[in-house]
Amino acid sequence: MTASLVIFFVLALLAIFAAVSLILQRHPIHSALSLIVVMVALAGLYLLMGAEFVAAVQIIVYGGAIMVLFVFVIMLLNAEEEERTNFSKLATYAGIPLALAIAGFIAAAIARSSGSLPAPEPSGALTSTKTLSNLLFSDFVYPFELTSFLILVAILGAIVLAQREN
Amino acid sequence: MTEFLTKYAFLIVPIVKIAILVFIVLTVDAYLTWIERKVIAHIQARWGPHRVGPHGLLQPLADGVKFIFKEDPLPSHVDKAAYFLAPFITLMLALTSLAVIPFGPQKFTIFGYETHVGIADVNISLLVLFAITALGVYGIALAGWASNSKYSLLGGLRSSAQMISYELTLTLSVVGVLLIAGDFSLRNIVAQQASSAHGLLTWNIFPQIIGFACFYIAAIAETNRVPFDLPEAESELVAGFHTEYASMKFAMFFIAEYTSMITVSCLATILFFGGWLSPFPASWTFTHYLPSVMLIPFGLWVVYDGIRYENLFGRVILPGVGTALTVVGAALVLFPALNGAIQGPFWFIAKVFTFLFVYIWMRGTLPRFRYDQLMSFGWKFLLPVSIANVVLTSVVILWRMR
Numbered sequence: 001m002t003a004s005l006v007i008f009f010v011l012a013l014l015a016i017f018a019a020v021s022l023i024l025q026r027h028p029i030h031s032a033l034s035l036i037v038v039m040v041a042l043a044g045l046y047l048l049m050g051a052e053f054v055a056a057v058q059i060i061v062y063g064g065a066i067m068v069l070f071v072f073v074i075m076l077l078n079a080e081e082e083e084r085t086n087f088s089k090l091a092t093y094a095g096i097p098l099a100l101a102i103a104g105f106i107a108a109a110i111a112r113s114s115g116s117l118p119a120p121e122p123s124g125a126l127t128s129t130k131t132l133s134n135l136l137f138s139d140f141v142y143p144f145e146l147t148s149f150l151i152l153v154a155i156l157g158a159i160v161l162a163q164r165e166n
Numbered sequence: 167m168t169e170f171l172t173k174y175a176f177l178i179v180p181i182v183k184i185a186i187l188v189f190i191v192l193t194v195d196a197y198l199t200w201i202e203r204k205v206i207a208h209i210q211a212r213w214g215p216h217r218v219g220p221h222g223l224l225q226p227l228a229d230g231v232k233f234i235f236k237e238d239p240l241p242s243h244v245d246k247a248a249y250f251l252a253p254f255i256t257l258m259l260a261l262t263s264l265a266v267i268p269f270g271p272q273k274f275t276i277f278g279y280e281t282h283v284g285i286a287d288v289n290i291s292l293l294v295l296f297a298i299t300a301l302g303v304y305g306i307a308l309a310g311w312a313s314n315s316k317y318s319l320l321g322g323l324r325s326s327a328q329m330i331s332y333e334l335t336l337t338l339s340v341v342g343v344l345l346i347a348g349d350f351s352l353r354n355i356v357a358q359q360a361s362s363a364h365g366l367l368t369w370n371i372f373p374q375i376i377g378f379a380c381f382y383i384a385a386i387a388e389t390n391r392v393p394f395d396l397p398e399a400e401s402e403l404v405a406g407f408h409t410e411y412a413s414m415k416f417a418m419f420f421i422a423e424y425t426s427m428i429t430v431s432c433l434a435t436i437l438f439f440g441g442w443l444s445p446f447p448a449s450w451t452f453t454h455y456l457p458s459v460m461l462i463p464f465g466l467w468v469v470y471d472g473i474r475y476e477n478l479f480g481r482v483i484l485p486g487v488g489t490a491l492t493v494v495g496a497a498l499v500l501f502p503a504l505n506g507a508i509q510g511p512f513w514f515i516a517k518v519f520t521f522l523f524v525y526i527w528m529r530g531t532l533p534r535f536r537y538d539q540l541m542s543f544g545w546k547f548l549l550p551v552s553i554a555n556v557v558l559t560s561v562v563i564l565w566r567m568r
Contacts (some may be wrong), residue, residue, distance in 0.1 A: 027245075029311065040301075053290060056293035056296075059300065060300050064297065064300025068304070068307070068330055069330075071308075072326050075310075075311045075323060129350060130348075
């Protein structure tokens, strides 16, 4: 067992435990904190594959910006612990079998095709900043510009929604 | 034994380096509080700490002992997990961010393992640094929320809002430097500023003066220091997010704040002021004796100043320290190889301490911002200026490429 395999299992287990705790926690802040742990563990996995830039961006964007906003809103609204209702009981009884079924399907699919799944290339060639930006601004320039336009529309929408109250 | 060391050098050398760096940084943190109190006292025409040891030099030790032995009460109805986690997160992230900072140019080999001054040499070190600082908000936000006190909550909310707002400017102001260097590695950013003929004229500060202004202002806001220390505005919020913390947990927030001051000063030095590069042209070899010129008179002054005390300090410790400093200064003159090796770290430390002094100077000079002023300054002035700087730099670089 090599060192990188050990690190992979530690990070993967951390991500899974944090993801389960995200659902099981009763308090929104604790759930948000678990989600941050998932994000950071995922960044570690990207780092293990040699995708340093993606790992750093994962932490900066998801861990830093988006989750801070989540935590900030939960704190600002002073959200209390969630209460159990009849509907959440239904979710427990119907949800657990469904979740198990989906997990089983995914596991079966992975087990069946494990031979043909190509391993990610551990080289940093594709993930270096220069190659990444070259790709973004040459081959994928239309999807890239379209995405930024979409984000711009979303920002304008948010401003319009905020302005409406005045 | 040597065989074992050679085999596991890749593991042992970083651990030893981390231990040394943490020891140095924590000591500097402790003495930074002393420097801060002393400098501010002199700005305000007071003496500052001067009872514990000569010139109050043992005050940080006394404070440390007090922090450890103080009672640590747990406020009622706190969210225990988050309450205990918050100071640890803050301190851990503050210390981790120092790991990617290179302190000197040399590479050296220990037990067949090639390493350099600094812990990790990552090729995206600047991004890693920003990733770690981006997570730093959580410690403060959680501390404010978990304490179950309205002052803490308001302080935590204020600081999260402030850190999110100024993080944008902080990141954007660095883009100019990145465009010039074309590299995320802090080591290469310093190497790109080097020039043997012109000394300080090729540093990034000259083409990026606007970027530096935005960077430094945003960095002060990120570290929650005066004039942006609204999260702990004592006249409004008691002590902000750490109102309910006492003893060592309170000290951890303090250590984290001072450590991030050091990190930001290191970053400003590396990005804009040539890191470990000497400000003089390489042909001015006499400037290599500057460390000795400073050390020898300082050592002699310590001896002269120390013998006034009629106790252990005056008889043994201060004359001893003074003699040691003088001897080190003389040794640097006598052994050119040693002198050459310390040039890089000497300039790096000198620049970092200049920035730390500016931090303290500002605390002694400037009044605090009002909260709405802080927000409109960040969003309506600093952010547009840093975006304009990015555009301007790109245009100039494109113009030169033609």
